[in-house]
Amino acid sequence: xxAYETQGFKLDNxxxxxxVDPVCRIEGHLRLEVNLDDHNVIRNAVSTGTMWRGLEVxxxxxxxxxxxxxxxxICGVCTxxxxxxxxxxxxxxxxxxxxxxxxxxxxLMQLCLQVHDHLVHFYHLHALDWVDxxxxxxxxxxxxxxxxxxxxxxPLSSPGYFRDLQSRLKKFxxxxxLGPFRNGYWGSPAYKLPAExxxxxxxxxxxALDFQKExxxxxxxxxxxxxxxxxxxGGMPCAINLxxxxxxxxxxxxxxxxxxxxxDRSIEFVEQVYLPDVRAIASFYKDxxxxxxxxxxxxxxxxxxxxxxxxxxxxxxxxxxxxxVGGDLGTVHPVDLRDPNExxxxxxxxxxxxxxxxxxxxxxxxxxxxxFELGPNFKGTKTNIEALDxxxxxxxxxxxxWKGHAMEVGPLARWVVGYAKGNPEFKEPVDKLxxxxxxxxxxxxxxxxxxxxxALECEWAAHKMRYFFDKLISNIKAGDLATANVQKWEPSSWxxxxxxxxxxxxxxxxxxxxxxxxxxxIENYQCIVPTTWNGSPRDxxxxxxxxxxxxxxxxxxxxxxxxxxLRTIHSFDPCLACSTHVMSPDGQEMTSVKVR
Amino acid sequence: xxxxxYEVLRRQGITRRSFxxxxxxxxSTLGLGSAYAPRIAAALETKPRxxxxxxxxxxxxxxxxxxxRSAHPLAKDVVLSMxxxxxxxxxxxxxxxxxxxIFDEIITQYKxxxxxxxxxxxxxxxxxxxxxxxxxxxxxxxxxVAKDAKAIIAWGSCASWGCVQAxxxxxxxxxxIHKVILDKPIVKVPGCPPIAEVMTAVVTYMxxxxxxxxxxxxxxxxxxxxQRIHDKCYRRPHFDAGQFVQKFDDEYxxxxxxxxxxxxxxxxxxxxxxxxxxxxxxxxxxxxxxxxIGCSEDGFWDKGSFxxxxxxxxxxxxxxxxxxxxxxxxxxxxxAVAAHAAVSALKKAQSGTSDASNSREGN
Numbered sequence: 001x002x003a004y005e006t007q008g009f010k011l012d013n014x015x016x017x018x019x020v021d022p023v024c025r026i027e028g029h030l031r032l033e034v035n036l037d038d039h040n041v042i043r044n045a046v047s048t049g050t051m052w053r054g055l056e057v058x059x060x061x062x063x064x065x066x067x068x069x070x071x072x073x074i075c076g077v078c079t080x081x082x083x084x085x086x087x088x089x090x091x092x093x094x095x096x097x098x099x100x101x102x103x104x105x106x107x108l109m110q111l112c113l114q115v116h117d118h119l120v121h122f123y124h125l126h127a128l129d130w131v132d133x134x135x136x137x138x139x140x141x142x143x144x145x146x147x148x149x150x151x152x153x154x155p156l157s158s159p160g161y162f163r164d165l166q167s168r169l170k171k172f173x174x175x176x177x178l179g180p181f182r183n184g185y186w187g188s189p190a191y192k193l194p195a196e197x198x199x200x201x202x203x204x205x206x207x208a209l210d211f212q213k214e215x216x217x218x219x220x221x222x223x224x225x226x227x228x229x230x231x232x233x234g235g236m237p238c239a240i241n242l243x244x245x246x247x248x249x250x251x252x253x254x255x256x257x258x259x260x261x262x263x264d265r266s267i268e269f270v271e272q273v274y275l276p277d278v279r280a281i282a283s284f285y286k287d288x289x290x291x292x293x294x295x296x297x298x299x300x301x302x303x304x305x306x307x308x309x310x311x312x313x314x315x316x317x318x319x320x321x322x323x324x325v326g327g328d329l330g331t332v333h334p335v336d337l338r339d340p341n342e343x344x345x346x347x348x349x350x351x352x353x354x355x356x357x358x359x360x361x362x363x364x365x366x367x368x369x370x371x372f373e374l375g376p377n378f379k380g381t382k383t384n385i386e387a388l389d390x391x392x393x394x395x396x397x398x399x400x401x402w403k404g405h406a407m408e409v410g411p412l413a414r415w416v417v418g419y420a421k422g423n424p425e426f427k428e429p430v431d432k433l434x435x436x437x438x439x440x441x442x443x444x445x446x447x448x449x450x451x452x453x454x455a456l457e458c459e460w461a462a463h464k465m466r467y468f469f470d471k472l473i474s475n476i477k478a479g480d481l482a483t484a485n486v487q488k489w490e491p492s493s494w495x496x497x498x499x500x501x502x503x504x505x506x507x508x509x510x511x512x513x514x515x516x517x518x519x520x521x522i523e524n525y526q527c528i529v530p531t532t533w534n535g536s537p538r539d540x541x542x543x544x545x546x547x548x549x550x551x552x553x554x555x556x557x558x559x560x561x562x563x564x565x566l567r568t569i570h571s572f573d574p575c576l577a578c579s580t581h582v583m584s585p586d587g588q589e590m591t592s593v594k595v596r
Numbered sequence: 597x598x599x600x601x602y603e604v605l606r607r608q609g610i611t612r613r614s615f616x617x618x619x620x621x622x623x624s625t626l627g628l629g630s631a632y633a634p635r636i637a638a639a640l641e642t643k644p645r646x647x648x649x650x651x652x653x654x655x656x657x658x659x660x661x662x663x664x665r666s667a668h669p670l671a672k673d674v675v676l677s678m679x680x681x682x683x684x685x686x687x688x689x690x691x692x693x694x695x696x697x698i699f700d701e702i703i704t705q706y707k708x709x710x711x712x713x714x715x716x717x718x719x720x721x722x723x724x725x726x727x728x729x730x731x732x733x734x735x736x737x738x739x740x741v742a743k744d745a746k747a748i749i750a751w752g753s754c755a756s757w758g759c760v761q762a763x764x765x766x767x768x769x770x771x772x773i774h775k776v777i778l779d780k781p782i783v784k785v786p787g788c789p790p791i792a793e794v795m796t797a798v799v800t801y802m803x804x805x806x807x808x809x810x811x812x813x814x815x816x817x818x819x820x821x822x823q824r825i826h827d828k829c830y831r832r833p834h835f836d837a838g839q840f841v842q843k844f845d846d847e848y849x850x851x852x853x854x855x856x857x858x859x860x861x862x863x864x865x866x867x868x869x870x871x872x873x874x875x876x877x878x879x880x881x882x883x884x885x886x887x888x889i890g891c892s893e894d895g896f897w898d899k900g901s902f903x904x905x906x907x908x909x910x911x912x913x914x915x916x917x918x919x920x921x922x923x924x925x926x927x928x929x930x931x932a933v934a935a936h937a938a939v940s941a942l943k944k945a946q947s948g949t950s951d952a953s954n955s956r957e958g959n
Contacts, residue, residue: 019692019731020691020692021692021728021729021730021731022685022691022692022695022696022729022730023691023692024684024685024686024687024688024689024690024691024695025685025686025687025688025689025691026685026686027656027657027686028652028657029652029727029728029729029734031728031731050727050728050729051654051726051727051728052719052726052727052768053654053719053726053760053761053768053770054761054767054768055760055761057765057767058760058761058763058764058765058766058767058897062901063901063903065901065902065903066901066902066903069889069902070760070763070897073656073658073759073760073788074656075656075657076655076656076657076658076659076660076661076662076789077656077657077658077661079658079661120664124664124687125686128689133689172676175644175645177644177645177647177680177682178680178682179675179676179679179680179681179682180675180681180682180684180687180688180689181688181689182682182683182688182689182690182698183689183690183694183695183697183698184688184689184690184694185689185690185694206672209664209670209671209672210670210672212664212665213664213665213666213667213671213792213875213876216665216875217875217876217878219875220874220875220878220879220884221878221879221884222884223881223884223886224874224879224880224881224882224883224884224885224886225869225874225875225879225880225881225884226665226874226875227658227661227662227665227789228658228788228789228891229884230881230884230886230889232844232886234844235844235845236885237844237884237885237886238884238885238886239844239845239849239850239885240850241850241851241852244850244851245851246850246851246852246853248852249831249851249852249883250849250850250851250852250885258878370722372722372725380731382723382725383723383724383725383732383733383736384731384732385728385731385732386731396726481850482845483844483845484844484845486843486844486845489843489844560693561694562691562692566691577654577655577656577657
């Protein structure tokens with residue numbers, strides 16, 4: 001590949017090639033390859049989804065009322081969001097309207113997922129890109145206590161608390177059995193936090209691990225378990241019975257009180273631990289303004305969290321809908337998931353085959369025939385790949401485009417769209433965070449900005465849980481106990497042919513399902529998921545995807561330690577099981593494929 | 597955090613006296629006699645934590661997510677104090693070469709003394725390249741790490757049975773791990789996902805007693821998978837009384853009647869949901885109004901709609917019929933008896949006993 005320019009980036013793959021595979025602390029399997037120049041600056045980036053499961057063909061001919069359970073298993077990290085997207089798609093196709101209570105409960109569950117997922121992502125999948133665990137050993141517990149108390153009222157902040165933790169940590173490290181911290185990049189010059197901030201963050205890593213299991217109990221109350229709670233086409237399966245015979249077997253006061261207490265504790269943890277930590281950590285990395293990628297030019301959000309039931313128009317969605325292209329924050333374009341000219345998927349660089357690979361296909365017309373072949377310049381063998389050839393096919397992820405543009409999706413995209421729309425719920429917290437850190441607006445378009453937007457969204461979602469809990473209570477108070485509409489439960493009540501779209505904002509970004517139903521069965525099912533957008537490979541024009549763009553021009557402190565690469569890629573919260581599940585709608589068996 | 601097992605127990609409020617009683621009990625359970633109790637105590641007080649290598653094949657990570665929900669013991673204590681989670685794609689700090697190097701380090705240093713935990717399964721079509729790890733097929737990594745493992749745990753329905761990606765027509769030929777690893781005992785902990793406390797109980801049982809739990813013919817720990825959800829369901833009296841939910845959200849749903857007629861698979865599903873329950877005992881699917889979908893059973897995706905009634909059951913006189921159902925389920929698994937015999941043989945080989953009369957059968 002000769003050097004070329006695209007989307008404002010100059011790609012050059014002539015320098016030293018560095019491969020990161022596996023990329024850990026993500027969901028699923030991802031490989032990254034970059035080329036470094038003589039100063040260890042990334043001048044070319046290649047993102048490859050390295051797993052594929054074929055769920056859409058498995059869905060073919062199944063009962064559409066079962067689809068939520070299959071699609072939920074696309075991802076156990078963003079558990080529930082695919083199920084919600086699926087029931088919405090089927091309800092859209094069949095014209096099923098859900099009760100208000102079901103809408104409030106679904107919103108509670110979706111917001112609960114946002115809070116849980118963002119918290120676990122930050123502490124357990126991302127923090128070690130910023131926090132040096134070993135450095136925490138040299139912290140002064142008293143100073144750590146002063147630091148913690150200066151930024152938050154969180155009670156677990158005494159010198160003794162940090163001293164005990166540090167001595168446990170010391171014994172752990174001295175044992176030589178470092179467990180999940182084994183072979184980390186400890187001591188790298190890319191870590192910037194003082195020892196005290198590292199110790200505080202390690203304490204909160206462990207506290208968050210304990211607390212996250214409490215948040216999901218909201219799913220358990222309404223959906224019976226987590227991960228993978230249960231859903232229902234037409235509403236929710238959990239009946240409400242406040243004071244009648246058998247109330248103990250339904251959503252009653254005790255259950256509602258449990259949910260309410262979890263909401264309070266979640267708000268407290270997010271406001272007193274998560275947000276202060278993000279602000280504190282960001283203040284030491286203010287000079288590390290890399291990783292913006294596409295976020296300053298092209299972002300996309302479908303929107304979610306309908307205020308009223310059954311209305312999925314932009315005006316009824318509390319998470320914003322819209323697209324921004326060319327970095328023009330003055331224009332938020334409307335988005336139509338049904339328009340064949342808006343969302344299209346390309347496969348020129350994906351391990352699939354189209355009749356005409358120069359053209360993209362809308363998901364209602366999507367075809368996905370696998371075609372695993374490695375380009376002429378790849379190194380290694382078919383089953384021992386040393387380096388991929390990005391001029392040819394190189395990923396199990398397709399390349400979705402919105403009106404031809406590669407887009408970034410996720411918390412930062414949502415918050416940029418909300419900001420551009422001038423919605424104070426999004427604009428004010430962003431301005432406040434930037435002001436606290438003494439940073440200008442362009443600083444938002446970075447790895448740090450992505451991590452900050454996720455934290456702000458976590459707080460937003462925690463408060464919105466309170467809003468929909470109160471809404472649920474007032475609706476029950478008004479005498480409405482309905483949680484499901486089963487008028488169109490029987491397939492005999494359905495039209496012979498129907499098609500529908502469902503969408504949500506998964507924690508990682510915009511998620512859509514497209515379903516065709518014929519004679520009571522699924523005829524075709526297509527999903528485009530957040531990591532398909534963000535992890536996208538190149539398209540026929542050579543445009544790179546959001547991961548690839550975000551790595552461009554980032555310097556590495558050490559060429560053999562991919563810490564900065566991990567930091568930026570983790571800021572997207574990759575979910576590979578989601579992105580790489582598609583399969584031919586006609587369900588062909590794999591054919592043997594020759595390696596060129 | 598490098599506490600020994602004993603120190604962890606002490607921190608959780610267990611007294612020295614209780615600890616010694618626990619060691620005596622362990623000794624007698626193992627048939628070793630009371631003289632062994634101090635030796636067990638010494639081992640638990642001093643031995644290094646057992647390394648666990650946790651691999652991920654084709655999966656959705658719900659098993660990992662479930663594991664960290666464990667309330668007793670806390671996932672934090674399991675990961676940092678009870679075992680040494682030296683490799684786990686989802687949680688580990690390292691990536692790429694630094695991550696891959698851990699395999700060689702642990703396999704060499706702890707040969708025959710580490711536990712392999714597998715989440716997900718290997719696809720065998722396309723030379724295994726539907727799941728690539730470090731440029732190679734995942735199945736190669738799996739075989740390499742399995743070779744010198746002391747014991748293997750199959751987390752969840754993917755590793756145990758194949759689960760959703762193996763549902764018809766199984767385009768990638770996703771394959772449960774016991775069909776790839778033929779020479780080792782495998783403890784199956786099925787479920788999509790398994791219950792958190794069941795996962796941590798199985799692994800702490802293995803560490804505490806230094807042996808595999810007693811397994812049924814299909815390789816599942818009997819203590820958690822020995823009974824159907826229906827057997828211990830709190831809605832069972834409604835089943836026996838013929839009181840059923842007819843439609844979702846009808847008056848009977850609000851009264852908490854039996855969900856059999858809206859498709860509950862509790863009568864044919866072996867799991868601990870109705871006893872241990874989920875997320876620190878908060879609820880389980882039936883309690884929250886949806887039937888069991890049978891997610892811990894082999895091939896549950898291909899047994900008709902989740903809303904179809906379980907056939908072959910009579911609403912009354914459940915006992916005899918349910919026994920038949922149980923027999924059919926168990927008998928339908930090909931070569932299950934042979935697999936069990938192999939497991940028994942390996943258990944014997946591991947424990948160093950070769951006396952055939954010690955062999956226990958009759959699951």
